Amino acid sequence: MDYENSMRLEIPSKSENEAFARAVVGAFASQLDPTVEEISDVRTAVSEAVTNSIIHGYENTHGMILIEASIKNNLLKVEVTDKGKGIEDITAARQPLFTTKPELERSGMGFTVMETLMDSVDVFSEPGKGTRVVMTKKFNSIA
Amino acid sequence: MDYENSMRLEIPSKSENEAFARAVVGAFASQLDPTVEEISDVRTAVSEAVTNSIIHGYENTHGMILIEASIKNNLLKVEVTDKGKGIEDITAARQPLFTTKPELERSGMGFTVMETLMDSVDVFSEPGKGTRVVMTKKFNSIA
C-alpha cells in the first residue's frame, strides 16, 4: 500500500529556531515508526542544514528558511532552502573541516555529519541566490 | 525587550496530521516558557481547528491546511486556514453542541473548546471559499 505525506515549514533565520526545526522534522518523521537512532540522525542532519542557512546563508541577518519534508512509503526526503549568499565552490564546501567561518569556531563538519547520517545529500547553490540542501533517508522500521 | 518569532506550516488534510499539527504549534509555543497547562490548552485548540478543516472544510477530500503562528512578547497568535467549503452561519456554528456532522459523532463542542482554552477566537469564513480561525493566548509565564 502506498503511503504519502508532506509538510512545508517556513521560519525566520533565528538561532532559537534551530531546535524548533529539528523538533518539527523529528515529529513529522515519527509517522515512519522510526527507531530512536533513525530519528536522532534526521534531527541532527536538519539541525546542521538549518544552522548553515542561518550562519552562512544569511550571516545572522534576517531571512526566511523553508523546510520541506515528504514521506513516500519508508523514504523520507528533507529539503532545506534559503535565499542567502550561496556557496561559491560546493565541492570544497563539502570537504570535512572546510569552513569559511573559523572565527565563529565552526568545525567544518556540518556537511560531513549530514552525509554520514543520511542516505543521500545533494547541494544546489548559486552565489547571491541561495542554497538548497536535499537529503533522503530510508527508514527500516517499516518495510 | 521586544521578542518576536513566527512560523508557517502547510500540511495536507490527512487525519494523521492532527497530532503532528498540535505537536508543531506546541513546540513553537514552548519558547514562551509556558506552563504545562498553557501548552495543553494551545495543543487542544489547534487540534480542534485543524480537525475541523479536515472534516468540515475538506470533508475528508484532499486539500491543504495552513497553520501560522506568531509570538510577540508573551502573546501567541495561531491561525488555521483552509480553502474548503466554508461556513454558512458562523454564529450558529459557534453555538455549543451545534454540528453539521452528527453522523460522524461530532459533539459540536469544537468551537466551545477553542473559546474556553484560548483568550480570543475569531472565525472568518465564506461558503465555497474557505475558513480561517484566528486564536490568541497570552502566556503568563514570562511577563
Place this chain on the structure above:
Amino acid sequence: MQLNLKTINKTLIVSAFGEIDHHTSEEVRDKIDRYIDASSARNIIFDFTGVSFMDSAGIGVIIGRYKKISPLGGKFAVTGANAQVKRIIEISGILKIARYYDNVDIALSNM
C-alpha cells in the same frame, strides 16, 4: 491506539492508551461497539489513566456510547483523567451524564 476492554459484573471497563483525537477515535469507537454487541455489559467505565491527550472527538465517542447503553438503563463513569483530559470533560458537560471517579476500583464499587 491501544485499547483494553474487559467486563466485570456487567460493567465494561474501557482503558485507552495514547492520544484520542478524530484520527484515532474511529478505531476506539468501532472496537468498543463490537465488544458491547458481543457481550452482556450494561454499564461502562471509561478509564483515561493511559490517555495523554484528548480533544472533542473523544467527547463524541463518550456521548455516542452513552446513547447506546442508556436506553438499557446502564450507568456511566469516567476515571483517571489527567489535567488536560479533565478540562475537556468539564468543558463538554459530560459530567451531567457520567460520574467522575479517581480510579476504576472506586467507580466499580459505585456501579
Place this chain on the structure above:
Amino acid sequence: MQLNLKTINKTLIVSAFGEIDHHTSEEVRDKIDRYIDASSARNIIFDFTGVSFMDSAGIGVIIGRYKKISPLGGKFAVTGANAQVKRIIEISGILKIARYYDNVDIALSNM
C-alpha cells in the same frame, strides 16, 4: 543552557545540560573560557551525561577549548555521551585529540 563548572586537581570538569547547538554553544563557550581564564585548570573533562542532543556546533566548542589548553600541555577527555552525542563525537574525529571515558571518575583517574 545549564552548565556546571568545577575544578578537581587542576582538571576542569564541564557538565552541560540540555541541547548543544549553534544557538546554545556561544553561552557554553563564553562560560568555559571565563572560568579557564580565572582558574588554574590545565586539563578539561567534558561530561555529556546531561546532554540530550549535540550537533557539529558542539564539536566547534570542544576543538576551540582544546586549542586553548593544549599549548599549556593540558589533557582532554569526554565522558557520558548518549548514542546521538557519541555519533557526533565519532564522526568529528575528536577522539584523535581527546579520550572517551564512560564517566567522570574514570576520566579523572586518567588525567
